[in-house]
Amino acid sequence: MDFAELAALASGHAEARAIQTALKLGIFDMLERSPLDDAALAAAISANRxxxxxxxxAMVALGLLDERTNRYSLTEAARRYLLRSSGEYLGGLILFDEAIFQTWTNLEQTIRSGLPARPTDMFQSRPEETERFIRAMDSLTRARGDAAYVADRLDLSNVSTIADIGGGPGTYTVAMLRRWPHLRATIYDLPATLEVARKILGEREPASLARIDLVRFDYLYDDVPGRCGALFMSNIIHNEDETDNAQVLRKCFRALEPGGLMIIKxxxxxxxxTxxxxxxxxxxxxxxxxxxRDYSxxxxxxxxxxxxxxxxxxxxLPSPPFTSSMVIARKPLGKI
Structure with a gap:
């Protein structure tokens, strides 16, 4: 690693904060229809010229805006990922990162004490926090393409029912229902999350709701009700410690039909x-x-x-664009 690479890593917060602020100000959305000069852009976002x-x-330097004849316009990357109207809008995640930025200032204290810097409530305490978090997860998954990629590569041809534990906004569930038209699904999640999921699905996937049951569920305390042919968990185990993860997987084993599929992403x-x-x-x-933490x-x-x-x-999963993997296992035939 040379000086330039180290310096870029050490100062990466500056680029992140600039992008978060530009998005929060609405700069990209204001440029969706036509280029604007600095005076018009400042007036549009009610800011200092x-x-x-x-x-x-700064956005030009980062490749997110173009500037020609003193007028700013969107680059292809900004049009694809930073417009609210885009199906690949990443802004939900960026605004979530902006909201939790203060948490990172407590990293030294957390390292010294080993204690969390914020409540470990999965953003369930305040409705606005819940919605921001769930929309962030949906935003990341749709922009990067995880859900469609996973659904295309799972063989669910012999599965009639799938349960998405901690399924959040239902992004993966919807992708699986699209790929496998015979499938029915259940999203198991916490009450505040399910309220946001219902809103998101109603906005974007109303037809899918007829094939999805939304069930209040806490995987730490509740047994998975009923039996299903496959269980899916994305970005769940990294939230819990080793003891709880082992317990959750024992619950999943009991909930699966013989020969059922367990999928962890x-x-x-x-x-x-490392x-x-x-x-x-x-x-x-x-x-x-x-x-x-993340586990091996x-x-x-x-x-x-x-x-x-x-x-x-x-x-x-191929990297880039993905940074995760799937672990797939089966419940043996003959096990009840």
Whole structure:
């Protein structure tokens, strides 16, 4: 690593804060229809002209705006990922990161104490926080393309019912229902999350709601009701500690039909917990906001094996664009 790379890593907060602020100000949406000069752009976002020009110039430097004849316009990347009207809008995640930015200032204290820097409530305490968090997860998944990629590569041809545990906005569930028209699904999640899920699905996927049951459920305390042919968990195990994850997977084993499929999607780390890099960095956020961390394939496969699962496989997703993997296992035939 040379000086330039290290310096860029160490000052990365500046670029992040600039993009978050530009998005929050509405700069990209104001340029959706036509280019604007700094005066018109400042008036559109109700901001100071000089300051607006500086942040717009920063967006040009970052490749998110073009500037020609003193007028700013969107680049293709901004039009694809930073407009609210885009199906690949990443802004939900960016605005979530902006809202939790203050949490990162507590990292040193968390490292010294080992204690979280915020309540480990999965953003359930305040409706506005719940909605921002759930829309962030939906935004990331849709912009990067995880849900469609996963749905296309899972063989659910012999599965009639799938349960998405901690399914949040239902992004993965909807993708699986599109790919497998015979399938019915249940999203199990916390009450505040389900309110947001119902809103998002009603806005964007009203037809899918007829094939989805939304069930209040806390995987730490509740048993999975009923039986299903497949269970899916995306970005769940990284929120919990080792003991709770082992317990949750035992519950999943009991809930599956014989021969049923268990699918876990997460940052699945190497044995040293250093790769993928995104997972090693994200583990610091998890330290501050949850009881968990990112886990290795050896750890996840051990929990699955102890629960009774067989045919445990690691399926890495291509990176880029993805930073996670799937672990897939089966409940043996003949097990009840």
């Amino acid at each position: 000089r300051a607006t020009a500086l942040i717009a110039n 997460d940052h699945i780390m190497n044995a040293a917990l 790769e993928p890099r995104a997972g090693a960095i994200f583990a610091l956020y998890l330290l501050m906001a949850t009881r968990g 394939f050896d750890e996840v496969s051990r929990w699955l094996g102890e629960a009774g699962f067989v045919e445990i496989q690691l399926k890495a």
